[in-house]
Amino acid sequence: MIPNRPFRPAPVTARDKLLEAAVKLVRTNGYAATSVDELCREAGVTKGAFFHHFPTKEALGVASAEYWSASTSGFFAAAPYHHHADPVDRVLGYIDFRVALIGGPVEGFSCVAGTMVQEAFRSSAAIRVACEASIMGNCAALEDDIAQAMAQRGVTGTSAASFARHIQAVIQGSFVLAKTQEPAEAAELAREQLGHLRRYFAMLFKEDTEETMQ
Structure with missing residues (x-):
């Protein structure tokens, strides 16, 4: 397991402090339950600073x-799985990397975009579109490796884009299932689901299905 750690340097500006607060509070409490006052307290900034940078909570x-x-x-662009010469190994390495990131409480490994869009997909078109861009961006980053793996192993009948969406659907779904569990069992359930995903792709690309995840 890769210990949970921030993907970003410590925030310095009021705007970045508010964004970091949003990442933490949305993952922990959800978008609707997070108030502007709570965001300001977490960020250590005034309400005036909030509205200087964001006209509304939706904008934040x-x-x-x-x-x-x-x-x-x-x-993810700097992750080690990109160094594999075989595209199949890169796809499986991506899944292994995602598994390795799962640990601790759900709010430490779940997705901000996935959490927000579940709540706001009808109430805020702007948030839905921003979350779509985030999640589909992850899909797009996988497409080339999947396309190469399909060509190399003769996998047909669908598209690399569809496979990439399936991977993200399982990842996001694993986070939802993890949220149904007590904290001690949450991470293990999420890792279990990604383990099934890995075995599916290993069989699809005719890899050694007995191989265990790192």
């Missing part, structure tokens, strides 16, 4: 999804 929600995307995309 959109910005926090974009902030989350920018930081996590850089983190």
Whole structure:
């Protein structure tokens, strides 16, 4: 397991402090239950500072999804699975890396965009679109490796984009299932689901299905 740690440097500006507060509080309490007052307290800034940077709570929600995307995309771009020569190993390595990130309380490994969109997909089109961009950005980052793996192993009948969406659907779903559990069991349930995902892809690409995850 990779210990949970921030993907970003410590915030310095009031705006970044508010975005960091949003990441923490939305993952812990949800978007609707997080008030502007709570965000300001967590960030250690005044309400005036909040409204200087964000005209509404919705605007902060959109910005926090974009902030989350920018930081996590850089983190995954630098991950070691990219160094595998075989595209199948890169796809399986991505799943292994996601498994390794799961540990501790759910709010430490769940997705800000996935959490917000579950609550706000009908009430805020702007937040829905920002969360879609975040989650689908993760899909797009996998497509080339999946396409190469499909071509190399002769896998047909669907598209790399569809496979990439399936991976993200399982990841997001594993976070939802984890939230149904007591804290001590949450991470293990999420890892279990990604383990099934890994075995599916290993069989699909005719890899050694007895291989265990790192």
